[in-house]
Structure formats: C-alpha cells, structure tokens
Amino acid sequence: MREVSFIKQNKEKWLSFEKAIFNNDFESPDELATQYIHVVNDLAYAQTYYPKSKVVVYLNQLAAKAFQKIYKTKREDTNRIISFWKTEIPLICYEYRKFIYIAFMVFFAFTFIGVISAANDGAFVRSILGDHYVNMSLENIEAGDPVAVYKSGSNWGSFIGITINNLKVGIIAFVMGVFLGIGTLYIMFKNCIMLGSFQYFFYEKNVFWESVRGIWIHGSMEIFAIVIEAAAGLILGASILFPGTHSRYTSFKKGAKIGVKILISTFPFTFAAGFLEGFITRYSNVMPHALSVFIILSTLSLISYYYLIYPFKIQKQITSTPTTSTLTV
Structure with missing residues (x-):
C-alpha cells in the first residue's frame, strides 16, 4: 500500500x-x-x-x-483515595462552582437577616436560641467567660458528639436538596439565622471579640463545610429541576452521584473542626490572641484554598496539556 x-x-x-x-x-x-x-x-x-x-x-x-x-x-x-481528593473533587468543584458561589451568597444573605432581626427585635434572640441558652450565656458573660459552653464535658466526648452533630447537619442539608433544593435552603435559613442572631447577641453585650475567639477557632471549617454541603444539596435539586437533554431520572442519578462526592469531601474538614472544638476551643480565653487569630486564619485559608482556588489550578493544568499532532497528508 x-x-x-x-x-x-x-x-x-x-x-x-x-x-x-x-x-x-x-x-x-x-x-x-x-x-x-x-x-x-x-x-x-x-x-x-x-x-x-x-x-x-x-x-x-x-x-x-x-x-x-x-x-x-x-x-x-x-491510588483511588488520593486521586479522589487531589483531582476528582477539585474538578467537580470547578465544574459546579456556580452552585458553591450561590450557596455562599445565600449563607451571607440569611446570616445578615439574622443580624438585622436581632438588632431590631430584643426578643428575637430568645425566640431563636431559647431562654435557657440565652440565660446561660448571660451568666457566663457575667462570670467573665462568654463561651464557657464550649468547655463543658470531656475533650473526647465533646469531639465525638460535636462531630456527629455536624455530620448530621451536613447530610441533612444535602439530602433535603431532593425537594427541588428548597429543603436545603430551609436548613441553611435555620442555621444562618441562628448564627447571625447568636453573633449579634455577643456584639450587643460587648464581648464580640471573645465570642469570635471561642467560636471561629473551630467554626471557620465547620461553617464553611456546611456551606459546601448545601451547595451539594442545590446541585441535587437542580438535577431534578433542570435535566437538560437527559431524562429527569438520569439527571437525578448524576446529580446525586456528584452531590455525594462533594458531601464526602467535606468530612475530613468536619472531623478537624470537631477536634478543634473538643480540644482547642476550650482554651481560647487563655491562649495568646495571636495564636487564636493564627488558628482561625489558617483553617479558613486551608478550606478556602481547597474549594475556591485549587480547583482552578487543577483545571488549568489539564487544559494546558500540549498536543503533539503533526500529521499531514
């Protein structure tokens, strides 16, 4: 030839x-x-x-x-486990980044509503947090330790109990996405209103900085992870609402698979947040201010980098792969 x-x-x-x-x-x-x-x-x-x-x-x-x-x-x-977190999840986060952005916008909007509601209604905080919790916090403030609630119980007991609770909240936020995403938004609304009113309560009592040191040492990763889990729930809801060229069932299966992977990716951060809350937060009032700030910024930077910056780097690496075509006739 x-x-x-x-x-x-x-x-x-x-x-x-x-x-x-x-x-x-x-x-x-x-x-x-x-x-x-x-x-x-x-x-x-x-x-x-x-x-x-x-x-x-x-x-x-x-x-x-x-x-x-x-x-x-x-x-x-x-090396499936390594590649899952190193490559697969970042690429998924890049492809579905608009859902992550939407989840954060919803988070800030709902939290702001909680702050404004607490600022304009003196009874709002009690209606959200309950009289027992508010009275206990007032007693702790008077005793000079506004976040003493985080020091109750044993280290391991707090770690295990808090981690299980946070995992449950994240899983529910995702699963509720099956109700066209509305269920996920409802879970976010409840938790964000609570967070906003909770932080305003401490601001109003002039112990805002003390509360930041006590809450956000573990809260940076804990809250961030919940937002990512909510994004997974929104993906699940969107797969039902907007199947595109696929059948609704096929689209739902794809959305569920993607959502579960994102959900699983948050578990290490949730465990880390539980560890910090069980073993580190209880010493927030005695540790140097600089150390508190370092822990908060470093944990926030770590999880922010993984979900918001690293996906772009991985995508760029893949799309910049050079071709070798030299075929001519």
Whole structure:
C-alpha cells in the first residue's frame, strides 16, 4: 500500500484517538487499551514500509501518549483515595462552582437577616436560641467567660458528639436538596439565622471579640463545610429541576452521584473542626490572641484554598496539556 493511501485510510481514526486522549473521552479503560493496540499495529506497519516517513514519528508520539494515559489510569485506580481528593473533587468543584458561589451568597444573605432581626427585635434572640441558652450565656458573660459552653464535658466526648452533630447537619442539608433544593435552603435559613442572631447577641453585650475567639477557632471549617454541603444539596435539586437533554431520572442519578462526592469531601474538614472544638476551643480565653487569630486564619485559608482556588489550578493544568499532532497528508 502506498504511504498516501495508508494515511488517508487511517487518518480519521488516528485524529479521533488523539482527540479522545487529550480530552480523556473514553467510555472505559478497555476501549483505551483496544485503541492503543490498533495504533501500535499501525506504527509497526509504518516502521516496516515507510521507515523514514513523518507518519512514523507521529504514530510513535501518539502511542507514547496513549501508553502514558493507560499507565496514569492504572496508577489512579491504585491510588483511588488520593486521586479522589487531589483531582476528582477539585474538578467537580470547578465544574459546579456556580452552585458553591450561590450557596455562599445565600449563607451571607440569611446570616445578615439574622443580624438585622436581632438588632431590631430584643426578643428575637430568645425566640431563636431559647431562654435557657440565652440565660446561660448571660451568666457566663457575667462570670467573665462568654463561651464557657464550649468547655463543658470531656475533650473526647465533646469531639465525638460535636462531630456527629455536624455530620448530621451536613447530610441533612444535602439530602433535603431532593425537594427541588428548597429543603436545603430551609436548613441553611435555620442555621444562618441562628448564627447571625447568636453573633449579634455577643456584639450587643460587648464581648464580640471573645465570642469570635471561642467560636471561629473551630467554626471557620465547620461553617464553611456546611456551606459546601448545601451547595451539594442545590446541585441535587437542580438535577431534578433542570435535566437538560437527559431524562429527569438520569439527571437525578448524576446529580446525586456528584452531590455525594462533594458531601464526602467535606468530612475530613468536619472531623478537624470537631477536634478543634473538643480540644482547642476550650482554651481560647487563655491562649495568646495571636495564636487564636493564627488558628482561625489558617483553617479558613486551608478550606478556602481547597474549594475556591485549587480547583482552578487543577483545571488549568489539564487544559494546558500540549498536543503533539503533526500529521499531514
């Protein structure tokens, strides 16, 4: 077969395979392996009959890229847990970033409503937090320790109880998304109103800074994680409302799968927040102010980087992968 005929006969297949490699567009690893075998066979044929041709160089580069992709896929399967947090979750967060942004806007809006309501209605805080909690907090303020509530109980008992509660809140915020996202918004509304009125209460009693030191040492990751979990719930709701070209059931399954992955990704941060609340927050009133600020800023920076900045870096790395196409006829 003449070289020109050989290229024309296989050009479309090669270019399609090359595009699929760079876009990671394969239905299964088996399909990738099968296509790789075809390319290797074509390379062997070209090396035999057209040893000095550019098509040999092109097919050699294409085969090398395919091999790297197969090796990478195998390696990622072996290190599934690492790749889940290192690559998969950041890419999901990038693709669904608008839901994260919406969740944060809703969070700030609802929290602001809680602050304004507490500022304009003296009885609002009691109606939200309950008389017992407010009276206890007033007693703690008079005793000189506004956040003494975080020091009750044992370290391990507080850690386990708080972590379980926070996990429950996050899971409920996600699952309630099945009600077209309205359920998730309701959970956010309840918790944000409570947070806003709670913080205003301490501001009104002139112990705002003391409350910040006591609450946000663990609250930075705890609250941030709940917002991300709410974003997962909104994704679930949107998958039902806006199925696009898919059937509503297929769209729902996809939304549920994506949402569960995002939900699971927040668990390490929730555990970390529980640890801080159980073992560190109880010493907030005796530790140096600089240390309190460092813990708050470092934990907030860590979780913010992972969900808001790192996804862009991973996406950029993937989209900037150079192509090697040199095929001409």
